[in-house]
Amino acid sequence: MRDFTLDFERPICELEDKIDELERLADNGQTGLDGEIERLRKKTDKLRSEVYSRLTRWQCVQLARHPARPYTLDYINRITTDFIELHGDRSFQDDRAIVAGLARWGPHRVAVIGQQKGRGTRENLQRNFAMSHPEGYRKALRVMKLSEKFGLPVVTLIDTPGAYPGIGAEERGQAAAIADNLLAMAQLKVPIVAVIIGEGGSGGALALGVADRVYMSEYAIYSVISPEGCASILFRDASRASQAAEALKLTGRDLLEYKLIDGLIDEPPGGAHNDPASAAKEVAEVVTAALDELLPLNHEERIEKRIDKYTRMGTWIEK
């Protein structure tokens, strides 16, 4: 049933498997198991809350990258109706690492844009492991301009290890594409709400992440560099990624404390992959509430507030 289990998930999963087995026996008519099932349930809940209440930052990284974690299209399919995907940057190609389209998000008509990871090797190759080329960012920008024209707010779902570091990406202006999005998103006339649902990998994530409201799912991460990259540069040893993850303070809780994001979105016990439906419900509600708040403002006021928010980010000593 489970294709992939993290080390720290295993003892919890073993208990869950035991409960499943007992329930199966009970279903088949065996009696007197209720007490034992109840006891195991309590034990599982206790163990889970113990494990998850003291997750290390590296364990959070592993959860953010969990292959069973819901991805952008999983959220779109659960949350929205009338989703129409739009393709291409009108210049070079359609970058499948980013999904963009129009949809209804609860009461709101929106443009929804996000990086898309693949399940399995074949899909991951198509999606390039959610590592976009410049065309992905340009497609995103095109759809943002489209939604600006029609007054639709933009929702972005962020989940990428980073922008793709390759020859074609550089030739076609990876840096310029990201920069253009930062500038354009800062002054887009419609509301923008961003949710980091998994991995917020550096500039490649930020290219969809300049927004009036930025939320992170409880076990998502957001970082200036991957823990592995940081470890190999600063500690000269990629295997010290868990140490780097601690040093980088890359969890949602960290960033909320630093006031670099606007809120955390609760995940179901054990993480979004344990209950994708309720994970999606939480995301849907938080985004809808944010849009309800943002839509009544006039666009000039909204843009000024958005820019002001970013100008406050940073910490320094002034002598």
Added chain:
Amino acid sequence: MTPWFKRSRERLTTTSKRSIPDGVWVKCDACGEILYRKELDRLLNVCPKCRYHFRVPSDTYIELLLDSEGRTEHDTGLQAADPLKFRDTIKYPERVAKNVQASGMSDAVRCLTGNIDSRHVELAVMDFSFMGGSVGSVVGEKLCRAITRATKAPSPLITVACSGGMRMQEGVFSLMQMAKVSAVLARLSRVPQPFISVLTNPTTGGTTASFAMLGDVCVAEPQALIGFAGPRVIKQTIGQDLPEGFQSAEFLLEHGFLDMIVERSEMKKNISTLLDLLSPNE
């Protein structure tokens, strides 16, 4: 295969991390020519034989661009905090203190109000000698204030980038400086004042992927390494050698991401002419 391709490739593999070495004689990083130090200084640290542009400190660029009259340097009292309590081989505040002491600067950018051929400008010059020109909160805030001054004056803005990207030791605070600087540039973009971005060797990472690529006009020095991902990361990812001249200023010009390549000795003249041509009121 043109000669500069070869040279810039050599630079990629040997990477000249140091700026100009001290001493009477200097060996050109690119062509190997032995040069007399004083002569090289007189030539703005450009090799007379192969035109290789040695990396220069912010002082040199400030002297190069601004008239000697009417300069004011801003925000020299801003120093890095340590929000993450970051420690790699040493603690981040120790690293900062070492860099402050060695460079005499408070961080990796210097911002001045001054004049270019008597035209009032805001100038921000990065300095690679301070932690590889990495961008953290101080650089972000100083750029933000310079951009805000240019917006309010209003006056032209000139940035000279020389940076390996965002500063890891400040984590997401650093990453957000890309958004912060771009967001205030959005304000400047509503004022009809030119923003000229000068890219020097090297300009990579989040620096390129934010303000350095957002100039109304983007100008680079010859052979400068410019890109998003560093050459080593790309090589590792794709598992093959990079084409010759990859990520050089010439490569970016060819692919349409720069307006022009200008030799250091011609930089002031070119910027001055651009300001004349773009100035809102003549």
